[in-house]
Amino acid sequence: MxxxxxxxxxxxxxxxxxxxxxxxxxxxxxxxxxxxxxxxxxxxxxxxxxxxxxxxxxxxxxxxxxxxxxxxxxxxxxxxxxxxxxxxxxxxxxxxxxxxxxxxxxxxxxxxxxxxxxxxxxxxxxxxxxxxxxxxxxxxxxxxxxxxxxxxxxxxxxxxxxxxxxxxxxxxxxxxxxxxxxxxxxxxxxxxxxxxxxxxxxxxKGKRWTVTKAEEINGEATHLVVEADNHEGLLFKPGQYAWITLGDSPFSLQQHPFSMNSNPHNSRCLEFTAKHSGDFTSSLSEIKKGTRAWVEGPYGVFTLDPSSNRDAVMVVGGVGITPIISMLRSCVA
Ligand SMILES: Cc1cc2nc3c(=O)[nH]c(=O)nc-3n(C[C@H](O)[C@H](O)[C@H](O)COP(=O)(O)OP(=O)(O)OC[C@H]3O[C@@H](n4cnc5c(N)ncnc54)[C@H](O)[C@@H]3O)c2cc1C
Missing domain, CATH: 1.20.120 (Four Helix Bundle (Hemerythrin (Met), subunit A))
Known part of the structure; x- marks a missing residue:
């Protein structure tokens, strides 16, 4: 950067x-x-x-x-x-x-x-x-x-x-x-x-989200999808991240940052991939559909302008792939 x-x-x-x-x-x-x-x-x-x-x-x-x-x-x-x-x-x-x-x-x-x-x-x-x-x-x-x-x-x-x-x-x-x-x-x-x-x-509190999918991937990570309830969603640039809180109230000690790996063109549906690394991420796949979610963001300056005609070489490791997936999806779109 x-x-x-x-x-x-x-x-x-x-x-x-x-x-x-x-x-x-x-x-x-x-x-x-x-x-x-x-x-x-x-x-x-x-x-x-x-x-x-x-x-x-x-x-x-x-x-x-x-x-x-x-x-x-x-x-x-x-x-x-x-x-x-x-x-x-x-x-x-x-x-x-x-x-x-x-x-x-x-x-x-x-x-x-x-x-x-x-x-x-x-x-x-x-x-x-x-x-x-x-x-x-x-x-x-x-x-x-x-x-x-x-x-x-x-x-x-x-x-x-x-x-x-x-x-x-x-x-x-x-x-x-x-x-x-x-x-x-x-x-x-x-x-x-x-x-x-x-x-x-x-x-x-004025911007509610709902969990529509929480699916385990190979026992190592969870694919989480949240959708906006009657609002415009989150406008973000590919590569950015947001702080996620799950549950009825946005006032929670459990607030975790994850990079969006979805296409920014769809601001009302956000996708994340969370690697199981501790208590919160390891229990994420047990979250029920319909659970309330709160999204604070977007944050981050590690972004890519998909309209730019400059070449890019991307080197990533492990779950660090998530912001890159969003960039690639955005370029394809
Ligand atoms: C900008 C950013 C983007 C991220 N994007 C992704 C992503 O797309 N996918 C992914 O799998 N992981 C991502 N992470 C890491 C993810 O936030 C942590 O793995 C997760 O919060 C761990 O929580 P836990 O309770 O499961 O684990 P814990 O056992 O509580 O923590 C495991 C380690 O994760 C770190 N961590 C824990 N809680 C937080 C927190 N609230 N904020 C920052 N670090 C924390 C700590 O260093 C801790 O040692 C990102 C982190 C940052 C800072």
Whole structure:
């Protein structure tokens, strides 16, 4: 996949602007009594950490307007790397302060300010949990669905508690303009989290699909067909994928991505082939005809323009054939 150089540069610029915003606001609007360089560095590392963490909610939420053309898979890789960077920033914030001035240990002591101490230690523990459960999910035997739910809750906690901590420390956040600006940034990030986890499934409620076929292929995969109930269906490009939820409600922990392998010309009937690789895919062939389905998408930038007269060489392995089948069907049509 080729991402236009200008598009990429523009999105990287937007990304860095957003991450630097909390730190920039703290420096630009507040003139608290000067402290040593090491202490100020430690404090600003915290603001930078908050900026990177808040921006994680923008890049990871499958928001199609953000970084258009870059591809959700690339964005998720970036989210992963920046998550580790944010964790290092969060750890570096108190470490630098403690090395510079051991008296800052009081910020971790419940003593007079228990809420402030809870917010700081909570952010440290929760950010570490976010990273550990993401990097070693399989080793920890954490099911993907439970991991995803935990990831969302921890992210919600880390960003809100980080903001609370900055307000309670009240050094670079004394004035109302900074308080309000930070609240707007954090509020917008949390709103995006709510949008991706609650409002988006809610919006899917208006577009019902029905399973018309769930047939096992050689005991290794299931051919799933869903049809639109009285709506125009899903307009997609060959090679794209969608997130599928089965059952009466679109609010479910079980939401899985699959590439459409049908012809995009028929937007009202979607076909998928799911290889049996775990609990959801292995029980897919037992799904009854008539089961309600919810389709969120389309996503993905690995597509082929069937009207193009350029030659294409396709090299695929295993179930990776699914997007290619859609491309070939589209070319034939
Ligand atoms: C963009 C995209 C397109 C895909 N298209 C297809 C396809 O056309 N056909 C196909 O057979 N498979 C496809 N997959 C893989 C498919 O989503 C997983 O195999 C499936 O979700 C596994 O669920 P499970 O509960 O059966 O297995 P589990 O035991 O829960 O998981 C098996 C492995 O699949 C991955 N996985 C599990 N759940 C998810 C999830 N919700 N999102 C992403 N990865 C997950 C995990 O890395 C896990 O280790 C696609 C994945 C992605 C990211």
């Amino acid at each position: 080729k991402i236009p150089y200008l598009t990429l540069t523009a999105w990287i610029a937007v990304y860095f602007l957003l991450t630097l915003l909390p730190m920039g606001l703290a420096i630009a609007f507040e003139r608290p009594p000067a402290r040593t360089l090491a202490v100020e560095t430690g404090a600003l590392l915290g603001f930078l950490g908050m900026g990177v963490l808040a921006t994680q909610l923008v890049i990871s939420g499958r928001h199609r307007w953000f970084a258009k053309g870059v591809g959700q898979d690339n964005l998720l890789q970036f989210h992963r790397q920046m998550g580790i960077f944010a964790w290092l920033l969060v750890l570096a914030h108190p470490t630098t302060l403690l090395i510079a001035e051991p008296a800052y240990l009081e910020f971790l002591h419940p003593g007079d300010e228990p809420l402030r101490a809870f917010a700081l230690s909570g952010v440290l523990v929760a950010t570490t949990l976010l990273i550990v459960t993401s990097l070693w999910r399989q080793g920890l035997k954490l099911q993907y669905e439970w991991w995803r739910a935990l990831h969302g809750l921890l992210a919600l906690f880390v960003v809100s508690a980080g903001f609370g901590h900055a307000l309670m420390v009240n050094h670079h956040t004394t004035g109302w303009p900074v308080k309000i600006a930070l609240a707007l940034i954090v509020g917008a990030a949390l709103l995006l989290l709510v949008d991706s986890r609650l409002l988006r499934p809610w919006r899917l």
